[in-house]
Amino acid sequence: MTQGLALETYLDAARAEVEVGLEHVLRDLEQSLPPHLMPAVRQGVTTGGKRLRPILCLAAWEACAPDLVASESRHALVHLACSLELIHAYSLMHDDLPSMDNAPLRRGLPTPHVTHGVPATLLGGAALIPLAGLVAWRGAERLGLDPKTCRDIVRTLARAAGGTGMVGGQGLDLEGEGKHLDREELDRLHRGKTGALLRASLELGAMAAHATPKVRTALERYGAAIGLAFQVADDILDATADEIALGKRPSDAAMDKSTYVALLGVEGAQEEARTLVADALTALDEGGLEALPLRALAHYVIERDR
């Protein structure tokens, strides 16, 4: 329990909504994608995963529009939130490929290319990128948002996924292998690679709720702080948890990557993660947001065990 909120119950309910939303999206995709690519897509999208990004989007929307939580808009909102998970799923499918991290395991299961081969995983993953844009657009339209807000939503998702966000961060990550990045370089890399999509999750929820500029700023700051905290926690898990607990092979040391643990030590990284969470909570306070789920999620981001 966190401040009166049973986080596990909240996460289970939100996750169940996201699973239903993703299933609808995949059924639509089945109508157009060559059938032999679907198994790799299904494995990439549906096998487990915490669904953190769409859940953050839902929680941000709830924080801005508490009166609408049980409304008709909810289905459209879940659809919109699924766009974030599609980008995330493709990024993991591609990141695990032999030419990238060459990872045989994720979420305790063989990775899609191990089961379905590299070409299907590459193409199936690529199909998720434009699909995410379409799903975001459709979700925004179904929410009855005006055309400008619909455009802003798709633009925000695209920027977070692209060169100024996740792909750019991944590029810096590859370039940094075998080098010792300093704190500023590491922050820049992870604000792109992991942080941009997490922050966009909050932004999409806020935009969908027509949040005021003050609330949007607060949620963006919250998103930026937990985005970095998420990565610090990821580095701690990679350094301290084993393959069974993680559901994947720890890889940072093997790939000679700069990490927050390498830079700050495990205890220093834990302290940094707590500081970032405190900043996220301060942002909510300053935005005048009660947002109990977001507060609990901020703690969850650094206390999770996988």
Ligand code: GRG
């Ligand atoms: C075109 C090869 C190519 C690359 C495109 C793949 C890519 C760019 C970027 C990948 C960046 C990446 C993998 C970021 C995610 C980092 C991360 C911490 C993932 C784990 O996220 P969780 O814990 O995963 O939310 P679950 O399993 O819960 O979904």
